Amino acid sequence: MDGKGKLHVMFFPFPGQGHLIPMSDMARAFxxxxxxxxxxxxxxxxxxxxxxxxxxxxxxxxxxTVKFPCAEAGLPEGCENTESIPSPDLILTFFKAIRMLQAPLEELLLQHRPHCLIASALFPWASKLNINIPRLVFHGTGVFALCASECIRLYQPHKNVSSDTDPFLIPHLPGDVQMTKMLLPDYIKTETDGGTETDFKRALQEIKEAELASYGVVLNSFYELEQVYADYYEKQLLQGQGRRTWYIGPLSLCNVNDHKGKRGKQASVDEGDILKWLDSNKPNSVVYVCFGSIANFSESQLREIARGLEDSGQQFIWVVRRSEKDKGTWLPEGFERRTTTEGRGIIIWGWAPQVLILDHQAVGVFVTHCGWNSTLEAVSAGVPMVTWPVSAEQFYNEKFVTDLLQIGIPVGVQKWARIVGDDTITSNALQKALHRVVLGEEAESMRNRAHELAQMARTAVQYNGSSSCHLTHLIQHLRSIACLQN
Structure with missing residues (x-):
């Protein structure tokens, strides 16, 4: 323990919103x-x-703070997180810069001597640092996606299909989950087609090895939500490896009510104005549309989204990660006059207070890219989803939401894409998916299931709830190790 008798834990989040925000929530919980x-x-x-x-x-x-080695790696100055990467061609360069953080982190660890380091899984080298303390891995996704991706890696069922669109079952994974090769990450498809081992594949192998070398894994989820897969992960995929797994989420629920609108970046709208508009709408009547901090849709695809929202007849809040100055090139003529000016909708140009919006009773459906943070925030708020995955592990999350939890309807994306360029979803497809979630015959049962899961999430983080107990046990473990070291 330190001089004040306190356990000292150091957190090292990957510089992307999907890690910075939940790991900051985690630090707050600790x-x-x-x-x-x-x-x-x-x-x-x-x-x-x-x-x-x-x-x-x-x-x-x-x-x-540590200096981010932009110039040393060949990045433009100020490129310190995934949102600021100016071109997909620089993604590997960004990861090169990430590797250069090893020496300054090790220096900080030796200087401050924490009792434990919790680092994002995307820093695989953090498990090899020359310091004798427990290193815990934080995954920015849920355990279902971890299980699904590991079963794909181990058993490679995509090698046995005759076409990219043929469905196959993920072997040994509970739940009879079906995928197609089109929904898998591109580096898996490259390998399948006879390509050489890619940098991304090597990075994933390093992440797997680092996880094996770590003291344990911390996940932003709660046991009741993914119970079948939590058990499968520990009993089957981790069998005999001695790792420990702690489920301490939803981490967003550790923030007090008056802080909902201020998580992450500064919102580009006034919190009071948003709440006033939401208060003026009926329960479950508003569609909230947001695709995270990275997905960048083409102008023609944005135009289809606009038309789908307008044709749906629903009130909406639409978060657009583009400059408002450019809206004249893609927003349908008269759209704002017919919708936002008349009070039918709001467009937020930039960062939105997502938890605040989702928690409002007026919001009845969330059109989402299925990033894990967004998915878990919707679950915590009891809001059904229209799923629109893009890349990363989002197609696994879509299967979890639609097929297993049954609280969402897929909009119909058929292809994993590092860059969203093609117009894959029509306004009519979006309109139909929204109708099914808001007014369709399964709408009420989906809302009921979503509300039940939300209550389970809140119970999990309360005193004696599963996540609260997992956090207690983790802290007790770390304190006992720290006492032995002293």
């Missing part, structure tokens, strides 16, 4: 249990962390 929490990041990511932590506990959580 700090609330009397743990000294320190977050390490680069300077340009500090505002996101401060915004997520909140002013009420900001002084209790230390933030240390």
């Amino acid at each position: 700090s609330g249990r009397g743990v000294r929490a320190t977050i390490v990041t680069s300077p340009l990511n500090v505002p996101t962390i401060r915004g997520t932590i909140g002013k009420g506990v900001e002084s209790e959580i230390e933030i240390l």
Whole structure:
């Protein structure tokens, strides 16, 4: 223990919103249990962390910065997170810069001597640092996606199909989950077609090895949500490997009510105006549309979304990650006059207070890219989804939401894409999916299931709930190790 008798845990989030925000929430949760929490990041990511932590506990959580090696890696200055990568061609260069953070992190660890390091899985080298403390891995997704991707890696069922669109069952995975090769990440398809081992595939192998070398895994989920897959992960995929897994989510629920609108980046709209507009609408009548911080749709695809929202007849809040100045090139003529001007909808140009919006009773459906944070926030709020996955593990999350939890309807995306360029979804497809979730024959049962899951999520983080107990046990483990080291 440190001089004050406190357990000291250092958090090292990957510089992307999907890791920065939940790991800041995690630091807040640890700090609330009397743990000294320190977050390490680069300077340009500090505002996101401060915004997520909140002013009420900001002084209790230390933030240390390391210089991000943009110039050394060949990146433009200021490219310190995934949102700021100017071109997909620089993704591998960005990961080259990430590797260069190993030496400064190790220096900080030796200087501050924490009792434990919790690092994002995308820093596989963090498990090899020359310091004798437990290293825990944080995955930015749920355990179902981990199980599905591992079964694909181990058994390679996609090699036995005759075409990219033929469905196949994921072997040994509970639930009879079907995929097609088109829905798998491109590096898997490249390997299948006889290509050489890619940098991405090598990186995934390093992540797997680092997980095996770690003290355990921390997940932003709760046991009841993924019980079958939590058990499968530990009993089958981790059999004999001695790793421990702790489910301590939903981490977004650790934030107090008056902080919902301030998580992450500064919202580009006034929180009060959004709430006033939501208050003016009936329960379950508003469609919320947001595709995360990275997905970038073509202008023609955005035009289809606009037409689908208008034709649906539903009130909506649409988050667009583009400059408002460019709207004249793609927004249908008269769209704003017919919708936003008349109070039918709101377009948010930039960052939105997502948890605040989802938690409002007026919101009845979430059109989402199925990133894990967004998925879990919708589950926590009891909001059914229209699923529109793009890349990463999002197609696994879609299967989990639609086929297993049965609280969502797929919009019909058929292809994993690192860059969203083609117009794959028509306005009519979006309109039909929205109708099924809002007014269709399965709408009421989906809402009921979503509300039940939301209650389970809130129970999990309360005293004696499963996530609360997992966090207690994890802290107790770390304290016992720290005492032995002293």
